[in-house]
Amino acid sequence: MNNADLIVATLKAAGIHRGFGIPSGNVLPLMEAMRRGGLDFVLTAHEGSAGFAADVTGRLTGAPGLCIATLGPGATNLATGVGCALLDRSPLIALTCDLNTEQIGRRIQMWIDHHALFKPITKATLRLERGRIGETVSQAIGLALSEPMGPVHLDLPEDVALAPTNEAVPPPGPRARMAPAPNGTIARAGELIAGARRPIAVIGSSAMRLADPSLLLRVIERHGLPFATTTMAKGLIDEDHSLSLGVIERACRQHQRRLLRSADLIVGLGYDTVEVEYEAWIAEVPLLQVDIEPVDIASSVRLVHQATGDLDASLKQLATLPASRNTWTEAALAEHRQQFQKALRPPSPSFTAHAAIDAVRRALPRDGVLSFDVGAHTHQIASQWSAHAPKSFLITNGWSSMGFGLPGAIAAKLARPDLPVVCLIGDGCFQMTCGEVAVAKRLGLKLPIVVLDDKWLALIKVKQIRRQFPLYGTALQDEDYREPPAHYFGVPAVGVGSADALEAAVRKALATNGPTVIEAVVDSDHYVDTVYD
Numbered sequence: 237m238n239n240a241d242l243i244v245a246t247l248k249a250a251g252i253h254r255g256f257g258i259p260s261g262n263v264l265p266l267m268e269a270m271r272r273g274g275l276d277f278v279l280t281a282h283e284g285s286a287g288f289a290a291d292v293t294g295r296l297t298g299a300p301g302l303c304i305a306t307l308g309p310g311a312t313n314l315a316t317g318v319g320c321a322l323l324d325r326s327p328l329i330a331l332t333c334d335l336n337t338e339q340i341g342r343r344i345q346m347w348i349d350h351h352a353l354f355k356p357i358t359k360a361t362l363r364l365e366r367g368r369i370g371e372t373v374s375q376a377i378g379l380a381l382s383e384p385m386g387p388v389h390l391d392l393p394e395d396v397a398l399a400p401t402n403e404a405v406p407p408p409g410p411r412a413r414m415a416p417a418p419n420g421t422i423a424r425a426g427e428l429i430a431g432a433r434r435p436i437a438v439i440g441s442s443a444m445r446l447a448d449p450s451l452l453l454r455v456i457e458r459h460g461l462p463f464a465t466t467t468m469a470k471g472l473i474d475e476d477h478s479l480s481l482g483v484i485e486r487a488c489r490q491h492q493r494r495l496l497r498s499a500d501l502i503v504g505l506g507y508d509t510v511e512v513e514y515e516a517w518i519a520e521v522p523l524l525q526v527d528i529e530p531v532d533i534a535s536s537v538r539l540v541h542q543a544t545g546d547l548d549a550s551l552k553q554l555a556t557l558p559a560s561r562n563t564w565t566e567a568a569l570a571e572h573r574q575q576f577q578k579a580l581r582p583p584s585p586s587f588t589a590h591a592a593i594d595a596v597r598r599a600l601p602r603d604g605v606l607s608f609d610v611g612a613h614t615h616q617i618a619s620q621w622s623a624h625a626p627k628s629f630l631i632t633n634g635w636s637s638m639g640f641g642l643p644g645a646i647a648a649k650l651a652r653p654d655l656p657v658v659c660l661i662g663d664g665c666f667q668m669t670c671g672e673v674a675v676a677k678r679l680g681l682k683l684p685i686v687v688l689d690d691k692w693l694a695l696i697k698v699k700q701i702r703r704q705f706p707l708y709g710t711a712l713q714d715e716d717y718r719e720p721p722a723h724y725f726g727v728p729a730v731g732v733g734s735a736d737a738l739e740a741a742v743r744k745a746l747a748t749n750g751p752t753v754i755e756a757v758v759d760s761d762h763y764v765d766t767v768y769d
């Protein structure tokens with residue numbers, strides 16, 4: 237056994253079954269160990285995508301995602317995906333394969349200091365050294381999985397990878413549990429909830445990592461709390477619930493702000509301000525925060541109390557306190573939901589982006605997984621989509637990088653082959669990551685890839701309009717629309733110009749082996765009203 241074999245065995249023992257990346261000569265010893273050891277290497281088109289795919293794998297499997305790159309430019313490409321795992325709090329191991337130990341630090345082709353590169357975008361960056369391989373990989377896994385979860389970087393010199401070892405494969409370490417919130421803090425939280433007449437809970441992305449997400453529903457129902465969510469927390473409770481208010485701070489956010497500001501208590505449940513700061517929307521409403529980290533707020537925010545500690549433990553306690561009551565009525569909440577959803581769909585004779593998103597929702601079964609991307613479409617999808625289950629609504633909002641959607645969908649389909657998965661992305665994001673279409677093809681993934689072709693980097697166009705800048709540098713396509721080619725990289729491509737045609741195309745693609753690119757030619761002019769209201 238060499239050190240590369242030991243690394244592979246240690247990763248496998250932690251439940252890691254695949255790694256995404258792009259090789260070079262320096263990576264080959266590790267890849268050979270992966271082949272021998274039965275840890276799949278998934279070749280991506282870009283290392284950034286490997287990072288996003290590993291992030292999503294971490295979210296869905298509970299074991300850290302793994303991504304692999306060569307030195308220098310491989311590492312810098314990988315960095316974009318690794319940063320995603322930092323700000324979206326996903327467990328991830330980023331492995332860079334380096335020169336031989338004695339060459340490190342010299343002026344040699346491709347070499348840069350990987351530890352300096354990864355320091356600001358990881359929880360730790362560690363050197364793999366002879367004799368300390370098992371403990372270092374175990375340490376990295378433990379750190380990635382401790383709250384707040386995140387990425388850890390490991391640098392593997394080629395000679396270390398190839399060196400024989402007699403270290404034993406370390407057993408998987410115990411999962412670090414956070415301490416519960418200090419005694420009495422949850423009881424106080426319960427008193428505040430019981431004393432409020434118009435409380436609203438806002439569920440955030442820390443709750444995505446609950447061991448038992450059903451605790452959220454128990455708290456909400458116990459105390460009759462109307463609940464909204466951040467973008468990433470959608471689906472943790474079925475949005476068809478009668479207490480559901482939908483997402484905050486996305487399309488038609490003023491509707492949501494008006495309601496939130498009419499509350500007399502906001503209860504942040506796992507609310508991580510990395511998605512959106514409280515001061516953006518909370519105004520004067522008192523805040524009760526229940527999360528894993530102390531709250532990060534501007535001085536304007538009226539924090540009345542916070543309970544910081546293990547979120548499962550906090551919610552379990554909240555769910556067993558005596559039930560509380562408030563003055564909200566189901567009718568008022570239903571009316572609000574209906575007005576919000578109506579505002580998101582301004583009528584238009586053309587094939588709108590909102591109609592396209594609804595068509596995709598209709599075609600994807602309730603339990604299906606959506607992976608989407610960053611742009612104006614993100615705002616529209618977040619507000620308009622109804623999510624019904626945890627881990628069914630995949631997006632980056634802490635990192636908010638274009639290029640997440642397609643590798644995210646590929647990783648989701650690999651992790652959950654039993655579930656239907658749809659990728660829904662803007663044309664700008666498609667242009668950034670279209671090479672991954674070939675990856676989906678090679679892997680034989682049943683995957684509709686819906687591209688919202690609106691000819692613009694629409695989010696930036698809308699910002700130009702709002703700020704009265706002339707439109708410049710944001711158009712993606714000047715010429716008139718042309719039907720897409722018959723295929724991209726052997727993946728069939730179809731153009732659709734209506735909601736019905738899109739729905740039919742997605743249904744057909746979900747029943748077809750392999751991926752399908754569906755280009756939906758949409759009119760996104762309504763974003764000026766819906767996305768920035």
Ligand SMILES: Cc1ncc(C[n+]2csc(CCOP(=O)(O)OP(=O)(O)O)c2C)c(N)n1
Binds near residue numbers: 609610611690
């Ligand atoms: C890596 C990266 N570069 C730039 C941005 C800024 N940005 C956010 S949305 C967007 C436009 C996305 O265009 P498209 O995919 O067509 O989506 P649309 O806004 O048209 O829905 C840009 C450039 C970003 N978030 N990430």
Ligand SMILES: [Mg+2]
Binds near residue numbers: 689693
């Ligand atoms: Mg666009």
